[in-house]
Amino acid sequence: MSQRPAAPPIRIEADYLLETASDPRKVAETMAGEQSSGTFVPVPGETPELKARSAARVERLEVLDDSVAAPSLPTTAAVDPARLRRARVTLSWPIENLGPSLPNLLATVAGNLFELRPITGLRLLDIRLPQPFADAYPGPRFxxxxxxxxxxxxxxxxxxxxxxxxxxxxxxxxxxxxxxxxxxxxxxxxxxxxxxxxxxxxxxxxxxxxxxxxxxxxxxxxxxxxxxxxxxxxxxxxxxxxxxxxxxxxxxxxxxxxxxxxxxxxxxxxxxxxxxxxxxxxxxxxxxxxxxxxxxxxxxxxxxxxxxxxxxxxxxxxxxxxxxxxxxxxxxxxxxxxxxxxxxxxxxxxxxxxxxxxxxxxxxxxxxxxxxxxxxxxxxxxxxxxxxxxxxxxxxxxxxxxxxxxxxxxxxxxxxxxxxxxxx
Structure with missing residues (x-):
């Protein structure tokens, strides 16, 4: 008797407007790591299996044509204005990382990533929440x-x-x-x-x-x-x-x-x-x-x-x-x-x-x-x-x-x- 394939994990998505003088793809991957299983250096226990189960993913990245003359936000990183670019980035997380919890959702989609050194601008544009959030919260009663x-x-x-x-x-x-x-x-x-x-x-x-x-x-x-x-x-x-x-x-x-x-x-x-x-x-x-x-x-x-x-x-x-x-x-x-x-x-x-x-x-x-x-x-x-x-x-x-x-x-x-x- 064959087993059904496991259902794909339910994921949360968030869209951002990113500005950086570094490689936008690399910065997006840094954001994903910072807000899930990773940190700024490899750590024991962060195995490929753990990453496959719990790491945030960069789902989409679109580099924009916006010309940027100067960093929008201050940073301690050295910034070459000629390299400043903006991009739309979509990250996703498995709901198992946090469960259907609004307070912990905020820590996930709007936490430390605003402070990352390579980022000279970041705005959370939209979020898409799966059904478990609808089941967990009342929404407007009236x-x-x-x-x-x-x-x-x-x-x-x-x-x-x-x-x-x-x-x-x-x-x-x-x-x-x-x-x-x-x-x-x-x-x-x-x-x-x-x-x-x-x-x-x-x-x-x-x-x-x-x-x-x-x-x-x-x-x-x-x-x-x-x-x-x-x-x-x-x-x-x-x-x-x-x-x-x-x-x-x-x-x-x-x-x-x-x-x-x-x-x-x-x-x-x-x-x-x-x-x-x-x-x-x-x-x-x-x-x-x-x-x-x-x-x-x-x-x-x-x-x-x-x-x-x-x-x-x-x-x-x-x-x-x-x-x-x-x-x-x-x-x-x-x-x-x-x-x-x-x-x-x-x-x-x-x-x-x-x-x-x-x-x-x-x-x-x-x-x-x-x-x-x-x-x-x-x-x-x-x-x-x-x-x-x-x-x-x-x-x-x-x-x-x-x-x-x-x-x-x-x-x-x-x-x-x-x-x-x-x-x-």
Whole structure:
């Protein structure tokens, strides 16, 4: 009786943009060795059999035509600028090296290789994870459909804002602003990432004061506004704050990803009974240099699988340094399935200096209304007040989806007309 051949090992893949003055193939092989079985010198025990079982492989390498005048990153190695080249490199690892573990995945695909001496630039572009990761992690528990159901919004963007001033308001002042926004027809309100549990505005007091307003509005109108309470903190603190929001009738919590870390996010998501609004503050130090860090395409996959329901993607014409093409690519990747039988879709969140003017371009580029758009000053600073700001942003999106120019729509929609006069 013949035996079936063994199934090929399941592998993880990662794509990189590499810059080096050394041979790109040799550097890629160094990366593979550094991040699996090898080190900088041969060691006893690293047998051919062990390498065949556990070594990372260079799956693909494409040397690019980019001209490089100077090293993108400092290095102690001697660099001949005439030899600088860039290449796209794909490495792979057998899953048996680490198991379906997100924390250990980060150590594998984004660990010491950023520090290797021959490398003058390295960016993680994408990762592809096998099915065991889908089986090991919950992914978004609510995602797009659950968020829409809880917010009571279908077939259009969820219109939101941020509590401003960022800090300085106490619980009752915050609740008073929330009352105004609820009466103005807002769908979604989030804490600023700087407002968590300060002595001037303690989390518990703020949550109770705000939910009194939200619940009262829901009883009178039938619409419960979704509020993302910023529960960022230590794991036990986040769990307790989540339970308080849940018990008060809240429908969303928020965490700052780079502050709570991957393990904090995983722990929160495993027990959360509410959608998790994932804020990416600090993203710039991971991504702003084009030859260092992460692409958003790779980074957001980790957090979606860990359990993020909403992912910030910046916004068009934003106040930061990111260009519009990058923003749109980030939003699209949040709406791209991770696995055939477990899409793990997260709702992209557009923010950062958003006003009525970005609606047409955002819709044209994304081709979807599955998003949350949050405008701070774009709503709260409307000449007619926050209620008119909400109406103006909703009208702008109505026009964008219908293909009607904003100026034309504004002729019969005064809130939009006023917003256009004031928007930069």
């Amino acid at each position: 995602g797009i459909g659950g968020t829409r159901r809880l917010a009571g919004v279908e077939d259009r963007p969820i219109i939101g804002t941020i509590v401003k001033p960022s800090v300085g308001f106490g619980p009752e002042e915050t609740a008073a602003l929330v009352r105004t926004l609820c009466e103005g027809g807002i769908d979604f309100i989030k804490d600023d990432e700087l407002q968590a549990d300060g002595p001037h505005c303690p989390f518990d007091e703020r949550a109770r004061a705000v939910m009194r307003v939200v619940n009262d509005h829901a009883e009178r109108t039938g619409k419960k506004v979704m509020v993302a309470f910023n529960l960022t903190g230590e794991i036990d603190q986040m769990r307790r704050r989540h339970d308080l929001v849940r018990d008060l009738g809240g429908t969303c919590v928020m965490a700052s990803l780079n502050s709570v870390g991957l393990v904090g996010m995983i722990a929160l998501a495993r027990t959360s009974e509410l959608p998790i609004h994932a804020h990416r503050n600090g993203w710039g130090y991971l991504a702003r240099h084009p030859l260092l860090g992460w692409s958003y395409v790779a980074w957001q996959k980790i957090w979606r699988l860990a359990g993020a329901d909403h992912m910030h993607v910046n916004g068009l014409d934003n106040k930061f340094s990111e260009d519009d093409d990058s923003v749109v690519a980030s939003a699209r990747t949040c709406l791209t399935p991770l696995f055939p039988d477990k899409p793990c879709l997260a709702m992209p969140v557009f923010s950062s200096g958003q006003t009525v003017r970005q609606a047409p371009g955002t819709y044209a580029a994304l081709g979807s209304t599955d998003l949350i758009v949050t405008a701070g000053g774009g709503i709260v600073a409307h000449p007619g007040g926050p209620g008119e700001g909400v109406a103006a942003l909703r009208q702008a999106w109505e026009a964008a989806v219908a293909g009607i120019p904003l100026a034309h729509h504004a002729r019969t929609h005064p809130a939009l007309a006023q917003a256009l006069e004031g928007a930069a």
